[in-house]
Amino acid sequence: MSDPRVVIVGAGPAGVRAAEAFVAAGLRPVVIDEADAAGGQIYRRPPAGFARPPSALYGLEAGKARRLHAAFAALRDRIDHRPGTLAWNVWDRVLHTVRDGVLAQVPYDALVLCTGAMDRVIPLPGWTLPGVFTLGGAQVALKAQGCAVGRRVAFLGTGPLLYLVAHQYRKAGAGVAAVLDTSPYGLRVRSLPGLLALPALVAKGLWYEARLRAAGVPIRTGVTPLAAAGEGAVAALEYADGAGARRRVSCDAVALGYGLKPETQLAELAGCRLAYDEPQDLWLPECDALGRAGNGLYLAGDGARIGGADAAEAAGRLAALACLGDLGLAADGAEVLRLRRRLRRQARFRLALEAAFPFPASHAAGLPDDVVLCRCEGVTAGQVRAAGLEKEAAEVNRAKALVRLGMGRCQGRVCGTAGRHVLAAALGRPVAAVGQLRAQAPVKPLNLAAAAAAAPDTPL
Amino acid sequence: MGGGLAGCSAALHLAGRGIPTVLLEKGQVGAQASGVNFGGVRQQGRHLAEVPLALRSRALWARMAELVGEDLEFRVTGHLRLARHAEDMALLERYAADVAALGLPLQLLGGNALRERFPWLSPAIPGASFCASDGQANPRLAGPAFGRAARRAGADVREGEEAVAVERDGRGFRTVTAAGLELRSRVLLNTAGAWGNRIAERFGEKAAMRTIAPQMVVTEPAPHVVQPVLGIVGGAIYLRQIERGNVIFGTGDGIADIATTRHHVLPANTLAGAAIACHLVPHLAPLQIIRVWTGIEGETEDFIPVIGPSGTTPGLFHAYGFSGHGFQLGPVVGLILSELVAEGRTESPIAPFAIGRFGSPGSR
Amino acid sequence: MPAARTPASQFVRVAEQGRPRLRITVDGAPVEALAGDTVLTALLLAGRRVRTAEFGGGERAGFCLMGACQDCWIALGDGRRVRACTTPVSDGLAVATR
Numbered sequence: 001m002s003d004p005r006v007v008i009v010g011a012g013p014a015g016v017r018a019a020e021a022f023v024a025a026g027l028r029p030v031v032i033d034e035a036d037a038a039g040g041q042i043y044r045r046p047p048a049g050f051a052r053p054p055s056a057l058y059g060l061e062a063g064k065a066r067r068l069h070a071a072f073a074a075l076r077d078r079i080d081h082r083p084g085t086l087a088w089n090v091w092d093r094v095l096h097t098v099r100d101g102v103l104a105q106v107p108y109d110a111l112v113l114c115t116g117a118m119d120r121v122i123p124l125p126g127w128t129l130p131g132v133f134t135l136g137g138a139q140v141a142l143k144a145q146g147c148a149v150g151r152r153v154a155f156l157g158t159g160p161l162l163y164l165v166a167h168q169y170r171k172a173g174a175g176v177a178a179v180l181d182t183s184p185y186g187l188r189v190r191s192l193p194g195l196l197a198l199p200a201l202v203a204k205g206l207w208y209e210a211r212l213r214a215a216g217v218p219i220r221t222g223v224t225p226l227a228a229a230g231e232g233a234v235a236a237l238e239y240a241d242g243a244g245a246r247r248r249v250s251c252d253a254v255a256l257g258y259g260l261k262p263e264t265q266l267a268e269l270a271g272c273r274l275a276y277d278e279p280q281d282l283w284l285p286e287c288d289a290l291g292r293a294g295n296g297l298y299l300a301g302d303g304a305r306i307g308g309a310d311a312a313e314a315a316g317r318l319a320a321l322a323c324l325g326d327l328g329l330a331a332d333g334a335e336v337l338r339l340r341r342r343l344r345r346q347a348r349f350r351l352a353l354e355a356a357f358p359f360p361a362s363h364a365a366g367l368p369d370d371v372v373l374c375r376c377e378g379v380t381a382g383q384v385r386a387a388g389l390e391k392e393a394a395e396v397n398r399a400k401a402l403v404r405l406g407m408g409r410c411q412g413r414v415c416g417t418a419g420r421h422v423l424a425a426a427l428g429r430p431v432a433a434v435g436q437l438r439a440q441a442p443v444k445p446l447n448l449a450a451a452a453a454a455a456p457d458t459p460l
Numbered sequence: 461m462g463g464g465l466a467g468c469s470a471a472l473h474l475a476g477r478g479i480p481t482v483l484l485e486k487g488q489v490g491a492q493a494s495g496v497n498f499g500g501v502r503q504q505g506r507h508l509a510e511v512p513l514a515l516r517s518r519a520l521w522a523r524m525a526e527l528v529g530e531d532l533e534f535r536v537t538g539h540l541r542l543a544r545h546a547e548d549m550a551l552l553e554r555y556a557a558d559v560a561a562l563g564l565p566l567q568l569l570g571g572n573a574l575r576e577r578f579p580w581l582s583p584a585i586p587g588a589s590f591c592a593s594d595g596q597a598n599p600r601l602a603g604p605a606f607g608r609a610a611r612r613a614g615a616d617v618r619e620g621e622e623a624v625a626v627e628r629d630g631r632g633f634r635t636v637t638a639a640g641l642e643l644r645s646r647v648l649l650n651t652a653g654a655w656g657n658r659i660a661e662r663f664g665e666k667a668a669m670r671t672i673a674p675q676m677v678v679t680e681p682a683p684h685v686v687q688p689v690l691g692i693v694g695g696a697i698y699l700r701q702i703e704r705g706n707v708i709f710g711t712g713d714g715i716a717d718i719a720t721t722r723h724h725v726l727p728a729n730t731l732a733g734a735a736i737a738c739h740l741v742p743h744l745a746p747l748q749i750i751r752v753w754t755g756i757e758g759e760t761e762d763f764i765p766v767i768g769p770s771g772t773t774p775g776l777f778h779a780y781g782f783s784g785h786g787f788q789l790g791p792v793v794g795l796i797l798s799e800l801v802a803e804g805r806t807e808s809p810i811a812p813f814a815i816g817r818f819g820s821p822g823s824r
Numbered sequence: 825m826p827a828a829r830t831p832a833s834q835f836v837r838v839a840e841q842g843r844p845r846l847r848i849t850v851d852g853a854p855v856e857a858l859a860g861d862t863v864l865t866a867l868l869l870a871g872r873r874v875r876t877a878e879f880g881g882g883e884r885a886g887f888c889l890m891g892a893c894q895d896c897w898i899a900l901g902d903g904r905r906v907r908a909c910t911t912p913v914s915d916g917l918a919v920a921t922r
Contacts, residue, residue, distance in 0.1 A: 049860050056839070137888045148835065150835070151831055235830065392607075394488075408750070409894035441727070441730070449746065451731045681879075705878065
């Protein structure tokens with residue numbers, strides 16, 4: 001009797017620790033990753049030939065990064081590693097992949113999705129101008145390409161990542177024009193008790209902020225973004241400060257982000273339902289506390305619930321242990337309890353973090369009519385409102401059908417969040433009621449010729 | 461019953477005649493086959509019985525802005541029906557002669573003419589039949605637009621209302637919905653698409669029909685090169701490029717369940733469709749597929765719909781089972797139903813679509 | 825702080841300068857890059873534009889830089905279409921952005 005076939009999608013913190021647990025149990029999981037090297041986003045490795053040591057790349061997280069990369073290196077000969085590979089679909093217990101234009105099918109008995117997250121953004125007038133990037137993108141440019149996204153970068157949004165990336169930029173000698181946080185400072189103070197569930201993280205956040213202030217970087221809280229301005233490319237960011245005064249900061253790049261949102265498309269295609277989480281304003285895939293989603297599907301890491309790298313490592317291992325238990329292979333009950341405790345503490349911290357850096361839904365709901373909401377299709381906020389008010393679209397998928405919101409190459413990844421809020425506010429309904437854009441294959445664009453090559457003898 | 465394109469069109473035309481009408485739709489109007497079909501607006505290639513209806517519907521498509529207040533992105537791009545080989549060319553020639561007699565002129569093109577006129581088409585295609593008055597539109601807009609127009613004309617269009625019981629008694633039809641709404645009517649129109657037999661069966665009749673799930677693929681936008689809508693003898697693929705540049709094509713049958721309203725794309729069909737698309741229009745090869753979808757449709761045994769009065773019950777009329785090609789016919793089917801209700805007759809020849817052709821009532 | 829002149833390029837190298845140099849072409853014009861650069865990095869070190877958006881016509885210069893937003897699709901000289909932010913440069917690569 002052959003071993004159960006375990007497939008893991010994603011080789012970030014969650015995927016690596018899941019693979020480790022399966023290997024320790026004597027299995028040889030398939031590990032599929034879009035990147036060429038393991039590490040995910042937070043521990044992303046630059047291409048071969050880059051010289052900076054981990055301390056320069058990952059700062060205070062260097063130790064964790066090194067350990068994660070070492071863990072994966074130790075696994076490589078005992079897993080079926082498929083880098084540079086996109087999982088574009090899942091159906092009937094088969095994962096469909098593509099690598100360098102060649103399609104493959106990977107049948108599984110258990111599928112562990114560790115698909116990570118991307119930045120959550122709120123559009124603002126001028127946000128499609130060259131020079132406006134996501135916060136995560138600004139970090140990737142620095143970490144993986146050794147580049148700053150501009151000479152004077154304005155950091156706009158909210159969340160701990162805002163301060164971390166700005167700090168990384170300043171430390172690397174890049175110009176930081178300002179850090180503009182939409183969350184009022186008082187919220188952080190009020191959330192401190194909850195945040196102290198993970199005191200080390202609080203200390204780090206304070207450290208990043210202190211270093212920025214010491215370098216003379218203007219930090220403003222409680223801001224309202226007004227516009228990214230410039231002729232042909234960003235030249236300034238306009239905002240209203242905490243007192244409501246209009247201000248303008250000169251910059252040639254903006255790094256924009258309001259926390260993270262999970263990449264849930266594969267989970268949806270695998271039959272997972274999504275449920276709306278109000279404190280985080282996220283549609284999250286339904287799974288139990290161990291990551292079980294039913295039908296041989298397991299979820300872990302930021303792709304299931306936003307928790308950061310440490311939580312992802314714990315969740316990856318936990319999901320693997322749950323899977324091993326379900327497969328009838330031994331699992332350490334005490335360790336499962338330990339991991340669950342860790343994750344509960346992380347979740348408490350996460351709730352406090354949401355309260356300290358809340359998603360400013362009103363900024364999304366109140367976008368001017370002429371702001372582009374859907375970058376791919378050029379759909380404005382006004383058009384989405386009209387879909388609701390004049391064309392009777394009561395939820396986002398109907399709005400999509402009528403005005404093309406989310407119909408482009410990114411299939412709603414970027415515009416989905418703001419789209420929900422704009423439509424809900426126009427209709428006067430709670431945002432949960434307008435739903436979320438349904439996922440469909442391919443999870444990312446798939447080349448037609450590559451697909452064709454996989455069905456060579458199709459008759460006319 | 462059933463807020464697809466046919467049902468919404470019927471509601472619009474009935475309301476326009478001042479006939480009090482309620483449209484019950486269990487989900488959102490135009491969300492099933494009407495909203496997810498390929499979007500071809502064609503007369504060519506239809507079963508001969510459908511051609512007179514398609515011609516009449518084409519006149520409605522020309523007046524769409526007047527009818528529902530928007531053009532549904534209808535573009536008269538022509539429809540090019542490809543031959544795979546010489547036998548297909550003979551078939552196309554016979555068909556052209558048959559429909560010419562019905563008032564639909566088609567143009568037959570040999571290999572050289574094809575190459576000159578449509579240089580992007582694979583040189584392996586020996587010839588084709590071109591219908592200049594055919595085109596394409598946006599199916600996602602159609603059902604909702606007809607639904608809104610029906611409301612403006614005075615019809616009571618109710619979404620999220622599923623009929624759970626319907627029967628006829630001495631006073632007419634009594635319909636009860638899941639939400640407890642009870643309606644009384646003199647007339648009942650069964651425009652429930654893939655669910656049409658559920659209603660017909662309550663009145664002792666049904667069509668020989670199965671549930672299908674035609675699959676579609678859409679690419680990223682690309683320079684607009686492919687002007688006409690493409691079809692091919694044998695129906696292996698249908699393909700069109702919209703003005704914005706996305707290429708849409710359809711092939712194969714996915715999985716659909718009318719009990720759960722769930723439907724799934726089968727990946728193998730997506731790949732097969734991609735292979736045919738690249739074979740027929742080679743320059744599409746670099747494009748990226750960005751989405752696939754499918755929906756729920758009813759396909760009859762003889763591939764033409766049921767349209768017309770019930771064989772068992774006065775006041776009951778059916779229009780369903782459009783077998784994957786009801787989009788162009790939707791507007792006229794609604795008009796025909798309104799004529800049947802208001803005048804007891806229609807100028808369109810609907811005898812071939814009688815539900816009775818599947819056997820006498822109660823005999824199956 | 826002195827007023828900034830409009831910069832000619834978007835990105836600026838702050839590290840990793842000691843990598844092998846290579847040459848690519850962008851719309852026929854030669855552009856220098858370093859081994860390990862993505863196509864997007866090379867484009868934005870040479871200018872402030874990756875492509876022109878189809879709808880609205882504005883210029884785009886990427887957004888998420890991690891293969892999620894799909895806003896950086898361009899063509900290579902051989903006709904293939906690729907995402908600039910996830911495609912490494914190679915010596916002699918021809919990139920077409922218009």
